[in-house]
Amino acid sequence: MPSTSKNFTAPSVPALNRESLRPDCSNCFALCCTALGFSRTIDFAVDKPAGTPCQNLAPDFSCTIHDSLRPRGFRGCTVFDCFGAGQNVSQNLFGGISWKASPESAKRMFPAFEIVRQLHEMLWYLTEAGTRTFDPDTSHQVDQLRRTIESAMTDARQVLSLNLGDLHARVRSVLMDVSEEVRASYLATGDDHLDIEFTPGADLMGRKLRSRPMCGANLRGAYLIAADLRDCDLSGADLLGADLRDARFEGADLSKALYLTQAQLNAAQGNTSTRLPADLDSPLHWSNNSQEHTRQRTE
Numbered sequence: 001m002p003s004t005s006k007n008f009t010a011p012s013v014p015a016l017n018r019e020s021l022r023p024d025c026s027n028c029f030a031l032c033c034t035a036l037g038f039s040r041t042i043d044f045a046v047d048k049p050a051g052t053p054c055q056n057l058a059p060d061f062s063c064t065i066h067d068s069l070r071p072r073g074f075r076g077c078t079v080f081d082c083f084g085a086g087q088n089v090s091q092n093l094f095g096g097i098s099w100k101a102s103p104e105s106a107k108r109m110f111p112a113f114e115i116v117r118q119l120h121e122m123l124w125y126l127t128e129a130g131t132r133t134f135d136p137d138t139s140h141q142v143d144q145l146r147r148t149i150e151s152a153m154t155d156a157r158q159v160l161s162l163n164l165g166d167l168h169a170r171v172r173s174v175l176m177d178v179s180e181e182v183r184a185s186y187l188a189t190g191d192d193h194l195d196i197e198f199t200p201g202a203d204l205m206g207r208k209l210r211s212r213p214m215c216g217a218n219l220r221g222a223y224l225i226a227a228d229l230r231d232c233d234l235s236g237a238d239l240l241g242a243d244l245r246d247a248r249f250e251g252a253d254l255s256k257a258l259y260l261t262q263a264q265l266n267a268a269q270g271n272t273s274t275r276l277p278a279d280l281d282s283p284l285h286w287s288n289n290s291q292e293h294t295r296q297r298t299e
């Protein structure tokens with residue numbers, strides 16, 4: 001949500017990097033703070049209907065409480081990731097003209113943002129799939145899908161008429177193939193090193209898994225809320241859609257985990273000894289965990 005100031009970079013094919021899929025709030029008309037709605041919960045201090053500006057939104061599209069979102073009850077804003085859809089919709093699809101300057105555009109811009117966010121999320125995963133697979137046929141499928149998605153985002157009308165269900169199914173299928181391939185390479189000696197049976201969508205809330213063998217585990221869609229994964233090696237573990245809220249990763253190795261997102265990390269707990277993939281950042285609140293960790297060790 002609104003914070004950074006980077007130069008705008010349009011999404012590109014065929015480069016296999018995810019720089020353009022990272023949020024650039026300085027080139028976005030705060031679409032996440034207007035198009036989306038949220039309800040008053042532990043993650044949001046107020047109700048906000050979809051299609052209306054948040055009460056904390058400044059006239060220049062920045063957030064007036066950006067530096068204190070968590071203490072002010074807006075933790076949900078710190079874990080949201082638009083995958084770079086905000087700047088793409090604002091600058092490319094709507095030519096840099098905001099919903100404020102052209103209020104009638106809002107009824108197309110806001111739904112377009114929700115669709116493009118899903119498309120960028122698919123690109124995020126596909127880009128990783130393309131770098132992880134060694135199978136030329138799979139690699140070709142990944143490239144085709146990335147091109148299909150990129151070419152579907154050339155204008156707003158096209159975006160709004162997309163059949164997302166079909167695309168989701170095709171992307172999901174190739175992501176599963178790459179997951180099988182990657183996990184198999186970590187399970188070359190069989191999966192008996194995993195002393196727990198991990199199944200997609202497993203309920204592992206609050207489970208004590210510290211230092212357990214996790215390489216190549218299938219944690220897709222798993223509920224890992226508040227699970228203890230400290231000092232685990234999650235290389236090759238499929239984390240697609242896993243719920244990592246308050247899961248603990250201090251000392252864990254996530255650098256080669258599969259399908260990890262910044263939003264998942266932002267919702268989790270870790271510290272400066274947590275190893276991360278090169279294109280993901282250590283969340284700000286993790287540095288406080290590290291200070292606490294150091295304090296406890298010196299006491």
Ligand code: SF4
Pocket residue numbers: 001002032033054055056057058062063064065066074077
């Ligand atoms: S609190 Fe700030 S970041 Fe969250 S929706 Fe409102 S303006 Fe956006």
